[in-house]
Amino acid sequence: MGLGTIRSCAAGLIAGMAMVLATLAPVPAMAWGGYGHRTTADIALANVQPSTRAAIARLIAYDAQLGTPECRIRDLEDAAVWPDCVRRDYWRWGYTAAWHYRTAPICEAYNARSNCSGGNCVLGQIERNQRILADETLPANVRLEAMAFLVHFIGDVHMPLHSGDKDDKGGNDRVTSYGDVPGLNLHGIWDSTLAERAITSAQPPLVRAYSAAERAELAGGDAAEWGRESWQLARDVVYPGAFEQNVCDGDLPENAALTQADIEAAIPVSQKRIVQAGLRMARMLDEAFAPGPLAPASSAR
Secondary structure: OOHHHHHHHHHHHHHHHHHHHHHHOOOOOOOHHHHHHHHHHHHHHOOOOHHHHHHHHHHHOOHHHHOOOOOOOOOHHHHHHHHHHHOOOHHHHHHHHHHHOOOEEOOOOOOOOOOOHHHOOHHHHHHHHHHHHHOOOOOHHHHHHHHHHHHHHHHHHHOHHHOEEOOOOOOOOOEEEEOOEEEEEHHHHHHHHHHHHHHHOOOOOOOOOOOHHHHHHHOOOOHHHHHHHHHHHHHHHHHHHHHOOOOOOOOOOOEEEEOHHHHHHHHHHHHHHHHHHHHHHHHHHHHHHOOOOOOOOOOOO
């Protein structure tokens, strides 16, 4: 056997081993930025009007015109994670980073009009993108982009730590244990680990058609109200659960921990926020695609 043949066989063996190892590699868990956002989109799609579902499909046909081939929009689930996907292209999309949140100190009076100059926060962008989506005079790809931002930001505003903060970047700087798992951070736990458990453990499943009474109970309000709800949950549930103390009584310890009891208490809170996000998303999509001009919104800028 010649040297060239040996090299060729070795290269083939290495390539084959790489393919096998790739199939065995663990798939990263999806987060509130993935699994949670996709779930809210599924809830919305199960509860929109048939005409809205058809309108969504028509817009998605213009995916190629977004110019984001690494971040495709093939369905509403993809749309719900698209804004996080394109943020990896910092030079093109970095300016949108501030649109994903509007944190406010949990130990001060809530003010929906602060920290959102020029509408550059999640509250302002929900209203802005619904209006762009509703404007049929705009190009379809512009409206598709707006739809993606809208459905993503509705999800973001319902995660408590996108609204409440204790001098720690919405919990990102809080080293927190999740049961027996150390070394996580509080924001990441509510973004991913807890949200994933909340979704997979729900009975009945969160993704379903909801009754008119359920929608009336859960789908109301505007972005400013949803932000206030999340801020209050951060103040009353998220931080106290992690620190087991009056969180506004001085500085907090550097490390926090969620016991199994804390986790069990937090699961229904997370489930409700995911359902509210999905049903409110369905309502805002129905409004945007309804005939006639969009009614004036009351959310603060």
